[in-house]
Amino acid sequence: MKRKERILLISLFIIVCILIILIILSLKTEKIKVSREVTQTYFPNIEETTEKREVTIFFPSEEDSLLYPEAREIYLTPSLIQQAKQVILELIKGPENNHLPTLPPTTKLREIFITNDGTAYIDFSKEIYQQHPGGSEAEIISIYAIVNSLTYNFPQIKRVQILIEGLEKETLNGHIDLTKPFSPRFNLIASNKEP
Amino acid sequence: MKKKYLLLIIFLYLIPSLEGLTLKVRYADHPDFTRVVIESYTAFSYQIYTTPGKIDVVINGNFTFGIQRKKVHSRILKEFYWEKNGSNTIFKVILKKDRFTIDYFTLINPFRLVLDIKELSSPVIPELEGKGAGGISNLNRGIRYTKTIIIDPGHGGSDRGARGPSGLLEKNVTLAIAKELKSIIERNLPVRVVLTRTEDINISLEDRASIANNQKADMFISIHTNASYRKSAHGSETYFLSLHASDEETRRLAYFENNSDKLEDEIFPENAEDIKLILWDLAQTSYLKQSSQLAETIQNELNYLLGTTNRGIKQAPFKVLSNVAMPAVLIEVAFITNPEEEKKLSSVKFQRQVALAIFRGIINYLKSTEVK
Numbered sequence: 001m002k003r004k005e006r007i008l009l010i011s012l013f014i015i016v017c018i019l020i021i022l023i024i025l026s027l028k029t030e031k032i033k034v035s036r037e038v039t040q041t042y043f044p045n046i047e048e049t050t051e052k053r054e055v056t057i058f059f060p061s062e063e064d065s066l067l068y069p070e071a072r073e074i075y076l077t078p079s080l081i082q083q084a085k086q087v088i089l090e091l092i093k094g095p096e097n098n099h100l101p102t103l104p105p106t107t108k109l110r111e112i113f114i115t116n117d118g119t120a121y122i123d124f125s126k127e128i129y130q131q132h133p134g135g136s137e138a139e140i141i142s143i144y145a146i147v148n149s150l151t152y153n154f155p156q157i158k159r160v161q162i163l164i165e166g167l168e169k170e171t172l173n174g175h176i177d178l179t180k181p182f183s184p185r186f187n188l189i190a191s192n193k194e195p
Numbered sequence: 196m197k198k199k200y201l202l203l204i205i206f207l208y209l210i211p212s213l214e215g216l217t218l219k220v221r222y223a224d225h226p227d228f229t230r231v232v233i234e235s236y237t238a239f240s241y242q243i244y245t246t247p248g249k250i251d252v253v254i255n256g257n258f259t260f261g262i263q264r265k266k267v268h269s270r271i272l273k274e275f276y277w278e279k280n281g282s283n284t285i286f287k288v289i290l291k292k293d294r295f296t297i298d299y300f301t302l303i304n305p306f307r308l309v310l311d312i313k314e315l316s317s318p319v320i321p322e323l324e325g326k327g328a329g330g331i332s333n334l335n336r337g338i339r340y341t342k343t344i345i346i347d348p349g350h351g352g353s354d355r356g357a358r359g360p361s362g363l364l365e366k367n368v369t370l371a372i373a374k375e376l377k378s379i380i381e382r383n384l385p386v387r388v389v390l391t392r393t394e395d396i397n398i399s400l401e402d403r404a405s406i407a408n409n410q411k412a413d414m415f416i417s418i419h420t421n422a423s424y425r426k427s428a429h430g431s432e433t434y435f436l437s438l439h440a441s442d443e444e445t446r447r448l449a450y451f452e453n454n455s456d457k458l459e460d461e462i463f464p465e466n467a468e469d470i471k472l473i474l475w476d477l478a479q480t481s482y483l484k485q486s487s488q489l490a491e492t493i494q495n496e497l498n499y500l501l502g503t504t505n506r507g508i509k510q511a512p513f514k515v516l517s518n519v520a521m522p523a524v525l526i527e528v529a530f531i532t533n534p535e536e537e538k539k540l541s542s543v544k545f546q547r548q549v550a551l552a553i554f555r556g557i558i559n560y561l562k563s564t565e566v567k
């Protein structure tokens with residue numbers, strides 16, 4: 001009797017162990033699934049149209065603390081949001097000419113919303129500040145590269161607010177106020193320098 | 196015979212190009228500054244270096260300036276001369292005063308390099324090292340009405356701020372300069388100085404502003420070190436708050452008006468009023484004018500200290516400044532991302548020089564507000 005009980009206990013223990021392991025494993029795979037879904041939404045599907053348009057995107061340069069234009073072709077999608085997304089993705093991808101990047105290349109574009117009064121909300125992943133060098137100049141240049149690139153190409157966008165991980169954040173790294181929308185500053189563009 | 200002709204032909208050929216290489220110089224005293232203009236038929240690249248009482252304009256290429264040396268009659272200029280140095284032409288401006296600041300920019304058609312030179316008043320307290328009570332006798336109403344100055348060392352705790360290439364941290368430099376500045380002010384002025392943090396701890400931007408507002412302080416000075424994607428970025432900058440929207444919209448309209456026929460139709464739709472000006476009602480709004488004056492007096496001293504040129508005061512929407520109800524500036528002392536400046540920033544001597552420069556700027560600001 002005692003022996004039988006012991007065997008029963010041991011087998012019960014083993015079953016419980018296997019169950020726990022199974023639960024942990026299933027949880028893990030579920031987590032992987034979740035994160036996969038998220039990464040998918042990080043890369044917005046851009047509709048590929050036959051017609052294209054040229055846009056001007058701004059990058060910093062070793063030269064001075066101004067922004068320099070680079071031309072890009074984007075798909076002329078009927079949706080303004082889709083066009084704006086392409087501009088931001090090009091900005092993240094970085095410069096092609098002799099210019100410098102302005103956003104960490106690991107930054108992901110989560111979403112863009114545009115309100116009727118012309119405020120565009122650009123939602124970035126946390127890398128935009130975590131991988132950022134900080135400092136006023138770098139913050140100003142990153143922010144206005146985004147703001148100027150959007151407002152310059154899309155007259156419907158009049159101001160731009162930056163969100164991070166879906167939320168309002170005070171600053172990137174302690175300097176420029178992100179809690180209000182930015183109007184463009186075209187005087188930061190090199191060719192448009194005021195004397 | 197043939198040789199002579201050949202020489203003549205070469206000579207004739209050279210005349211127009213020689214003329215093209217001659218630069219014209221003009222100057223004029225304005226109430227606030229003295230302007231020197233170098234005019235050229237062709238654009239040139241240049242660097243500007245300053246030492247006390249002297250400006251070197253290094254022009255890349257072979258140019259001439261008519262007369263070798265010229266005495267000038269001006270409030271601040273003494274003489275001009277120029278010399279060749281390899282493939283460069285150096286135009287030298289000698290000034291009557293050692294302490295000055297310079298702004299420069301170029302214009303086209305024809306190409307002009309414009310230098311605006313401003314005299315700096317002599318240091319208020321020349322002998323700071325020796326307890327420096329000398330300045331106080333001159334101190335006037337501006338200072339008498341100033342009771343509390345807040346110094347805000349940027350970042351702290353887990354917020355390290357920017358980081359230099361060899362590992363220097365912004366939060367440590369800002370605290371060192373702030374402490375030095377506090378002790379200089381307290382030794383020389385009858386005012387109270389409060390630091391927003393005195394150790395390596397996290398303090399939110401809102402709390403920094405609250406500390407200043409609760410103390411009913413008269414001045415807020417935030418100290419930072421700059422960072423850039425540009426390796427060569429250098430020099431100091433003093434900022435005051437800009438309101439997010441506002442004049443930039445007007446600039447945008449002016450920009451499109453001047454530059455793009457194509458975009459004009461798109462940007463001026465029938466509902467043009469829809470481009471509204473938004474003015475944020477911030478605590479700082481009513482102090483912007485004083486803040487810009489304070490920024491200017493501090494920046495002038497920092498330019499002089501660092502020998503930096505062309506670094507004016509700047510405006511940007513800084514979170515920490517927006518909630519402060521008093522004249523407020525944010526100083527980016529130097530670029531911690533620049534290896535040379537990182538080295539400077541780590542030295543106690545330089546930190547002290549920076550603190551002294553800021554102190555002189557504060558004094559000059561207080562002197563200028565005395566009249567009102």
Ligand SMILES: [Zn+2]
Nearest residue numbers: 349356419420
């Ligand atoms: Zn900082």
